[in-house]
Amino acid sequence: QASSIFILLKLKCESLGQGSFTRIFKGSKIDIRDGERHVTDVLLKELDANHKNCWEVRAAAIVTHLIMLRWSSLNLADVMVQEFVKFGALDLFLKREGSVSVSWKLDVAKQLASVLNFLEEKNITHGNICAKNLLLAREGDASQGSSPFIKLSDPGINVTMLGRDVVLDRIPWVAPEVLEAPERLELECDKWSFGATLWEIFNGGQAPLQGLDLERKLQFYETYKQLPSSEWTELADLISQCMNYQPAFRPSCRSIIRQLNSLITSGTSRELIAVKKLQ
Numbered sequence: 531q532a533s534s535i536f537i538l539l540k541l542k543c544e545s546l547g548q549g550s551f552t553r554i555f556k557g558s559k560i561d562i563r564d565g566e567r568h569v570t571d572v573l574l575k576e577l578d579a580n581h582k583n584c585w586e587v588r589a590a591a592i593v594t595h596l597i598m599l600r601w602s603s604l605n606l607a608d609v610m611v612q613e614f615v616k617f618g619a620l621d622l623f624l625k626r627e628g629s630v631s632v633s634w635k636l637d638v639a640k641q642l643a644s645v646l647n648f649l650e651e652k653n654i655t656h657g658n659i660c661a662k663n664l665l666l667a668r669e670g671d672a673s674q675g676s677s678p679f680i681k682l683s684d685p686g687i688n689v690t691m692l693g694r695d696v697v698l699d700r701i702p703w704v705a706p707e708v709l710e711a712p713e714r715l716e717l718e719c720d721k722w723s724f725g726a727t728l729w730e731i732f733n734g735g736q737a738p739l740q741g742l743d744l745e746r747k748l749q750f751y752e753t754y755k756q757l758p759s760s761e762w763t764e765l766a767d768l769i770s771q772c773m774n775y776q777p778a779f780r781p782s783c784r785s786i787i788r789q790l791n792s793l794i795t796s797g798t799s800r801e802l803i804a805v806k807k808l809q
């Protein structure tokens with residue numbers, strides 16, 4: 531049996547961004563099989579010190595021998611290895627890129643709605659839908675006819691295990707009902723978060739309610755506020771339907787996908803009219 535040795539190399543020390551309790555690094559996994567070297571880029575998510583105990587580290591890689599080279603200070607038990615997704619988190623990408631087309635944004639939104647539909651069919655609640663957890667595997671280039679491709683990252687630490695301040699800081703992605711009773715995390719909560727993520731996608735990746743302190747974030751929910759609405763009324767309607775304070779009133783995934791499809795048709799013609807006006 532070919533004994534394959536995985537050597538996990540922490541090449542760069544600077545973090546690539548951070549989750550709430552994780553530092554992330556780019557690394558390389560080197561497989562040596564029958565004398566051949568296969569190098570793949572990996573992302574290492576290292577949990578910070580005082581959250582080690584509640585990190586449900588899934589056996590991410592089935593490794594025969596994992597050799598952490600001497601200079602990597604990572605302790606295997608607290609590291610999750612993920613495939614390195616080429617263009618990284620969507621919020622950072624949108625901030626970097628600034629101008630992507632309406633159809634690009636709707637394509638990404640539709641992919642996320644399809645992922646939510648899949649999870650709903652399996653009755654799985656993700657619990658941390660946001661642009662930071664959407665990873666862009668393919669940038670997509672309209673002139674080449676290629677479309678973007680996103681992957682949904684892991685939800686990280688379960689919201690029921692987070693302190694109240696951390697949950698408050700997740701306003702407006704966390705559904706209001708979760709604030710009172712985190713164990714009531716249900717499928718509808720992901721619909722609420724989908725609405726907030728849709729808002730991010732159409733606002734250049736900027737975080738909604740950025741800069742509000744926890745007190746003001748809490749007031750936002752206590753006074754049943756909605757995010758600043760887009761001037762595209764059909765989009766604003768979809769976002770506020772998803773961010774309905776009554777979980778049962780939020781649209782089904784099928785309805786979300788149907789509404790995105792009609793935005794795609796009206797959206798592209800809106801863009802054509804805008805282009806015609808410019809000419």
Ligand SMILES: N#Cc1ccc(Nc2nc(N)cc(-n3ccc(CO)n3)n2)cc1
Nearest residue numbers: 546547573612613614615616617618619
């Ligand atoms: N410039 C740049 C650049 C940065 C990162 C990647 N790649 C990547 N791959 C993953 N599997 C996960 C992530 N994440 C980034 C933030 C989070 C928070 O959860 N994850 N980034 C690609 C390009």
